[in-house]
Amino acid sequence: MIQIPETFARRTIDREADEGRAWLACLPHLVDEILERWSCRPTGPVRHGQVGVIIPVQSVQGTDRASAVLKVSFPHPGNVHEPDALDVWGGRGAVRLHKRDDSCFALLLERAGDGTLADLDDIDEAMAMAGGLSRRLAVQAPPGLPRLGDRTAEWEDDLRKDAERLPRSLPPRVIQAAIATVRELGRDHPDTLVHGDLHLGNVLRAEREPWLAIDPKGYVGDPSYDAITLVRSRWDALSGALDLKAALLRRLTIFADAAELDRERVRRWTQARAVMEAYWGRDHGDPAWLVQASDHIAESLT
Incomplete structure (x- = not known):
């Protein structure tokens, strides 16, 4: 036992x-x-x-x-x-x-190996590997999986309510940018299978292939949705950057290009999801560093 x-x-x-x-x-x-x-x-x-x-x-x-x-x-x-x-x-x-x-x-x-993409010293290489993996996982989704586009109205409503409930947590322009993304891009999701939690720790080193993903959520939508969990990985390496916005955009650009995704869609979805994660983290007791990371990403990418 x-x-x-x-x-x-x-x-x-x-x-x-x-x-x-x-x-x-x-x-x-x-x-x-x-x-x-x-x-x-x-x-x-x-x-x-x-x-x-x-x-x-x-x-x-x-x-x-x-x-x-x-x-x-x-x-x-x-x-x-x-x-x-x-x-x-x-x-x-x-x-x-x-x-x-x-x-x-x-x-x-x-069974895969013990190492993950988070163990790589070169974060640029890790983001490129994750982007390439995201591209390979972006296949036609089967019926019956939850569609990200169906949550658009819920996301917009939650963002407005959270902004009223926690008015001093993020600047109004940051909230409005997130709402605009949800409204303008939220229903424009492809019928693509999305991992849903593709952070560097969820990609394991393996023998059959160099890297294999684990722990998917199984959504249908835009693979740009996954960028927030990747860019927030290894936050310690980002938090000390002299120019946080430039460092964030570098990571997102490497991921977007490797994943063959539109850079601007990746940036906008990352900003919007950072706002949602910042509010969710406050309500559910996320560690302070994680809430602060979401705050910094949301503001830097607005």
């Missing part, structure tokens, strides 16, 4: 309260049941992300899944379409999906 990491258990209870506590109590038995059903045995210690545990496993049947990982996540809405996206990609730029049990939020996945 697995040992649940203490840090993961504490964060889950802090975030999900009694529901999280109840899920954690059942998790070791759930993992054992899935391991037996999928004919796997653990081969290493349990690791974890924000909402799930990851267990390195080996197939006892000696199949092509001889080296894999079992991922079991808390039943969170943000994870519902992860297997759908991975299934569509079929290993193209992302880890392969071997098995899924949607009722348990359980996935048997290809």
Whole structure:
């Protein structure tokens, strides 16, 4: 039976309260049941992300899944379409999906390496690699996935309400620029599969391909939506720049060109999402550095 990491258990209870506590109590038995059903045995210690545990496993049947990982996540809405996206990609730029049990939020996945794009010393290289990967992941989306364009009215309404509720958090011109982007570009989304959380830490070094994406949200829309999570990665390297705007635009330009996206759309979506992230972070207790990063990005790109 697995040992649940203490840090993961504490964060889950802090975030999900009694529901999280109840899920954690059942998790070791759930993992054992899935391991037996999928004919796997653990081969290493349990690791974890924000909402799930990851267990390195080996197939006892000696199949092509001889080296894999079992991922079991808390039943969170943000994870519902992860297997759908991975299934569509079929290993193209992302880890392969071997098995899924949607009722348990359980996935048997290809095992990649330990290093990530965030480990690269050259941030320009990391942004270029992420952009190239984004281009490869930008395929026709299947039906049934959540469409970013359907959230336009909600986003605009939230931005206006947040500006009234927190009037001194960001300058009015910054808010208005974000609202304009949502209104003007929000419904103009292509039918493209979007990762939804493509930060540098969600791209793993691998052998089958140099880099493979993990943990997609599975949206339909403009891949420019993903730029905010990339540009905010390795914030420590940006925060000390003498010219923050120039440094931000350099990162975005490298990403946009590698992803074959329009530079101005990337800039506008990054600015708008930074405003939304700044407000969301204030409401949900994000670390101070993360809220400040969103503030600086929103103002610098206005």
